[in-house]
Amino acid sequence: MKQIYILAVSLSCFLVQVSVTSGEETATVSFRSDIAPILLDSCLACHGPKKAEGGYRVDTYKELLKAGDSGELPIAASPDQVNELLRRVACDDESERMPAESEPLAAEQIELIRKWIAAGGKFDGEDAGQSLTLVIPPVKYADPPEVYSQAIPITATIFSPDGKLIVTSGYHELVVWNTEDAKLVRRIKNVGQRVFALAFSSDGQTLAVGCGEPGRSGEVRLVDFNSGEIKGVVARTNDVVLDIAYRPGTNELAIASSDSTIRIVDVKTLQEIRSIASHADWVTAVAWSDDGTRLASASRDKSAKVYDGATGELLSSYLGHGAAVRGVSILADNKQVVSVGADNKLHRWNVEGAKKVAEVGVGGEGYKLIRNGTDLFVPCSDHRLLRIDLATNKIAQEYKGHSDWVLSACYQPNTAGDDKRNYIASSSFSGEIRIWNIADAAIVRHWIAKP
Incomplete structure (x- = not known):
C-alpha cells in the first residue's frame, strides 16, 4: 500500500463509502478469523513495523486503528x-486503491471488511496489541499432495522411541517409515509448511513438531503419535521455529525461533513459562x-550462549565462531560446551x-549436533x-555417500541391548535418508523419502 497523501477523493472511491450502520448487518464477522488473515496476506508487507508506507501499520489491531x-x-x-x-480497498481508482501495484481484494473480502466495520469494527481476541500472526486462530492446514512430484530437503528426522520407525519432515506433513524395509508406514498431516525440528516426550506418546512458513509464521504442534x-499448538510466532528440546524429566520444551527468541513452554498446560531474548538474530538450535x-x-548472530535452566539467567556467551552458529551441545560435566556452524569448525x-579449549575442522558448515556419551555426530554441508570422539577431540568416523548437504541426524535407541544394532540416521538436501552402523560406518539402508 502506498502513502496516503492524496486529499481529493475521486467519485468512484467516494461512492463505495456507503452508510454502514450496524442495524443493516446480521452476520457476525470476526476480526481474528475473517479480517486479520486478509490483512496478513494483502497488507502487512507494506504496512508492518519494519516498513510502514504512508506512516500506516496494520500488524496489530491497535495499529490498524491509528491514522x-x-x-x-x-x-x-x-x-x-x-x-x-x-x-482504499474498494476504490476503483488504481492510483488510490490498496493493495497498491497488486491485484485488488476479492469482492468477498471487501464485503467482509464492510460488514465488520458496519458491526463496529470490534476486536474479538484477548490482546489488541498482539501481532496478526498470534491473533489468528491456529489453522487447519491443507492436505499435502498424495504423491510428491520431486523429493524435498529433509530438514528434520527422528527415530520412534522403540527404534522401529523413523519420522521425516515433509510438506505440511510428517512421513513415517519402517526402518527395516524403508517402506512408508503412514503420514501425519496438519503441520506447518516446513518442519525443522522434532522431539518426543519422555513417555514417547507426544511428538513435538517445530514448523512454520519462512517469513510468515511459526509454531510448535503437539502430535499424539x-x-x-x-x-495442541504453542509458541506461535511470525517466523519459523528452528529447533526444540525437552528439558529432561519435565514437561518443559525449549523452542528456538527465527524471531530471535527462546521460549520455554509447559506442554501439559500449553502455557509459556518464560521467554529469553538474548540473541540478536535467528536462534538456530537449543x-x-x-x-x-x-x-x-x-x-x-555468531554466538552461542548458556543459561540457568531454572531461571533463564544468562551464564555465558561464546563469540569465537565469527560466523553463524548452527548446532550446540552441553557436555556431560556441565562445564563445557561444543558448538558448530558456518565457519566449518x-x-x-x-x-x-567462555574460553575455547579445542577446535576441530569439519570440512563444511555444521548443523544440529547429536551427542551420545563421548560420541558427537555432526551433519555437514560437505x-x-x-562422528567426533570427545575424549580426543578428533574425527573418529566419516559416514560418506550422500550426494548433497547433510542437514540432520538422529540416533536410534538400542532397546535390544545389542551392540551390533547401534545405528544413526542422516538426511540430506536431496531427500535421501541413510541408516548407518555406527561402529564401522557401514550403510544399513538408504532411500529417497518421497511419498
Whole structure:
C-alpha cells in the first residue's frame, strides 16, 4: 500500500463509502478469523513495523486503528464519517486503491471488511496489541499432495522411541517409515509448511513438531503419535521455529525461533513459562544439559550462549565462531560446551569465562549436533556425517555417500541391548535418508523419502 497523501477523493472511491450502520448487518464477522488473515496476506508487507508506507501499520489491531500520514481515520468513529480502510480497498481508482501495484481484494473480502466495520469494527481476541500472526486462530492446514512430484530437503528426522520407525519432515506433513524395509508406514498431516525440528516426550506418546512458513509464521504442534491428532499448538510466532528440546524429566520444551527468541513452554498446560531474548538474530538450535540444569543456544548472530535452566539467567556467551552458529551441545560435566556452524569448525569451550579449549575442522558448515556419551555426530554441508570422539577431540568416523548437504541426524535407541544394532540416521538436501552402523560406518539402508 502506498502513502496516503492524496486529499481529493475521486467519485468512484467516494461512492463505495456507503452508510454502514450496524442495524443493516446480521452476520457476525470476526476480526481474528475473517479480517486479520486478509490483512496478513494483502497488507502487512507494506504496512508492518519494519516498513510502514504512508506512516500506516496494520500488524496489530491497535495499529490498524491509528491514522497514517494523511490523518484520515482507517475505522471511522461514527457512521457519517469516511472509513479510509474500506474506501482504499474498494476504490476503483488504481492510483488510490490498496493493495497498491497488486491485484485488488476479492469482492468477498471487501464485503467482509464492510460488514465488520458496519458491526463496529470490534476486536474479538484477548490482546489488541498482539501481532496478526498470534491473533489468528491456529489453522487447519491443507492436505499435502498424495504423491510428491520431486523429493524435498529433509530438514528434520527422528527415530520412534522403540527404534522401529523413523519420522521425516515433509510438506505440511510428517512421513513415517519402517526402518527395516524403508517402506512408508503412514503420514501425519496438519503441520506447518516446513518442519525443522522434532522431539518426543519422555513417555514417547507426544511428538513435538517445530514448523512454520519462512517469513510468515511459526509454531510448535503437539502430535499424539499413535493417532496423529494435534493435541495442541504453542509458541506461535511470525517466523519459523528452528529447533526444540525437552528439558529432561519435565514437561518443559525449549523452542528456538527465527524471531530471535527462546521460549520455554509447559506442554501439559500449553502455557509459556518464560521467554529469553538474548540473541540478536535467528536462534538456530537449543540443547539442555543431561540433568536439565542448564540450557544452551546457537544463533545466526555468531554466538552461542548458556543459561540457568531454572531461571533463564544468562551464564555465558561464546563469540569465537565469527560466523553463524548452527548446532550446540552441553557436555556431560556441565562445564563445557561444543558448538558448530558456518565457519566449518567445531569449537569446544568452557562455560565459565567462555574460553575455547579445542577446535576441530569439519570440512563444511555444521548443523544440529547429536551427542551420545563421548560420541558427537555432526551433519555437514560437505555431504558427510561425522562422528567426533570427545575424549580426543578428533574425527573418529566419516559416514560418506550422500550426494548433497547433510542437514540432520538422529540416533536410534538400542532397546535390544545389542551392540551390533547401534545405528544413526542422516538426511540430506536431496531427500535421501541413510541408516548407518555406527561402529564401522557401514550403510544399513538408504532411500529417497518421497511419498
